[in-house]
Amino acid sequence: MPMITRARRRLFRFAGGVAAVLAVWFIGMAAAALVVTPTVVVAFGDPSQLAGVDGDLLASGRGFLAMRTADDDTVKSLYQHGAWLVWPVLTAGCGRR
Template sequence: MPTTTDQRPPSRALPWRGLVAVAFAWFAGMAAMAVVVRPDAVVVFGPADRMISAITASDGALLDAGRFHVAARPGAATVGGLYAAGAWLVWPIIGKGCGRG
């Protein structure tokens, strides 16, 4: 018959699994939001040179660019087109609203 001293201590990996699940849900949710809702502006993560050329080819407006990100108004480019051009993630830029001035 087992006693209380024979039990294993609780696993410490469980909180990390929850944090990874929450982070995955956030990233996937933001990427899905860019596909479902056609945003006015997006942040595209991926090779900046390919993203800039894809956005400018569709008459988009470049807002900001870094080494692995581009912020832009996509113009005629769709989120699917940006993914086809090699984007890792495409997130909508959340505009003013909900009390933000």
């Protein structure tokens, strides 16, 4: 019985570590969108509500919207229109050309 308890403890410790790393990643990317003022963002939420924000639409799908931002307040405007998470696009490979 002690081996099963040790194995469970290791599994819970590993799962907790993975959850902590993912939380830091998600929060860090969301904070980066507010601090960096990116030119292209991906917003997660209802695309029909997010489409009213000022900017150029690059791609849209179920639950996300990629857009080129029009000004410095686009990220804040996306959050005000119901986005639950906004990430900056840090590479030039996102969106249709």
